[in-house]
Amino acid sequence: MKDKLNARNLVSALLVAGLLLLPLYSQASGNVFVLTLFTRIVILALAAASLNLIMGYGGMMSFGHAAYLGIGGYAVGILAQEGFGSGFLQFPVALAASAIYALVIGALSLRTRGVYFIMITLAFAQMAYYVASGLARYGGDDGLTVYKRSDFGGLINLSNRTQFYYLCLACLLGVVFLIWRIVNSRFGMVVQGLRSNEQRMQAIGFPAKRYKLMCFVISGTLCGLAGALLANNTDFVSPAVMYWTRSGDLMVMVILGGMGVLFGPVVGAVAYLLLEELLSQVTEYWALIMGPLLLLVVLFARGGIMGLLGRLNRG
Amino acid sequence: MADPLLRVENLVRRFGGIVATDHVSLDVAQGELHAIIGPNGAGKTTLISQLTGHLTPDSGSIYLGGRDISHLAAYRRSALGLARSFQITSLLLDFTVADNVALAAQAHAGHSFSFWRNARKESGLRMAAQAALERVGLAHRAGVLVSRLSHGEQRELELAVALATKPQLLLLDEPMAGLGVTESARMVKLLQELRKEVTIVLVEHDMNAVFALADRISVLVYGRVIASDVPSAIRQNEDVKRAYLGDQHVVTAHG
Structure with a gap:
């Protein structure tokens, strides 16, 4: 499909431009906080984008996606604690651990569908949560402080706020680009076909489970990257990042932004986390306002913000 | 006769107490257009679903080109050249x-x-x-x-x-379902073209279409094949007439 100048693409382009220029604004205005906030937003947008691959394109409602944030984070934290500070080791381990977890969980969960799939992915993520809580050597319930961020030699310094932000942003844009290639590839066509009508896809000759599992593993691996970045961002990793409410947050970001739309989760993550930040400055009961807002979006803006923009364009 | 492209032997499928497919045996020769007819609830779609692998038979065997495919998954059968269309558009x-x-x-x-x-x-x-x-x-x-x-x-x-x-073998589950008169006529014309290239098993209610197209017809009643023959013989068959009872004019009137 050709790129068109429509509301959706315009918003996506403006958002990317804004994210690219943010450190300049932060520097000029001396507002350091905004950069810290947006580093977190960009990392969670990456996690949401990975979730969108299975949820939006693949139709697999995983309610346990936060597990990968923890697995990626603990890979960094545990290796750092054990004296392996190199990012060249930590990041590949974080990705590999996430991939293996996804492979095992996916192989088991994909035997079910619908509500059962949601519940079983949730159950596995809660298991991961309790396993992390039991890691006495690595802080248990209290979590694990990462005293030194991943060391990438002279290549990039993660302790430099701006450099770290750009690393996260590069990862996000890289992942979005990768997902764009994937969903338009043969593989992506099959995955979306399975979302649409699995029986038909089997009848024309596709072994459904294999493709779904592969998609599940890719998604989990990409989310593991977000986990590794998140641990570096907070210099800390705890079981809480795997808690089911965090998985719910990621789902909300995807739905809010627009499922199955490339930049949907990025828009959703920015909107959700900014709103959370703003509302929490106004009142500590911010969730009371956030809840109804989300309800309105689900009820009246099907397809999320991107869906709304899409309709806007059609007039 | 050479080996049939599709051979079904003693196929049985039960749903609870109902025997939806009752020891069905069927041969479809290469190049043939084989129609399966029968009253509503005769088990036609159940039979097709077992041929494509969407349902597993309780017993019996299905051979495609001499190869036992009774327990292959749907996608594997598709790879071997079996294609289907769905009764309810899918x-x-x-x-x-x-x-x-x-x-x-x-x-x-x-x-x-x-x-x-x-x-x-x-x-x-x-x-x-x-x-x-x-x-x-x-x-x-x-x-x-x-x-x-x-x-x-x-x-x-x-x-x-x-x-x-x-496909080598095309399984069509009521391709005319819900079509108007002109659309049906177009579909018949289309099938007349296709049959020159590919073996077809046609499940259809439209008797005009069936008798116009079929080389052979199998009649399914309560899950059993009560007759399997060329159209002219089917039209004369007493069992078939009895099975269709009030509907017998449907079988005899056309052609």
């Missing part, structure tokens, strides 16, 4: 017409663990899709979303999707 509604057919071609053009190249730009797949669409007269609708097609067009697309898998 398409990818949120995909375009061309995408639906291209995916069918893709399923039979190597594996699909290819993550980078744009599948919509693979000329091989697009050309195969276009060819199949031309066969059924839908080429001009290639870019339209399937959910926007008329019912008749969706039935034709079902056929194009099946054709794009380059």
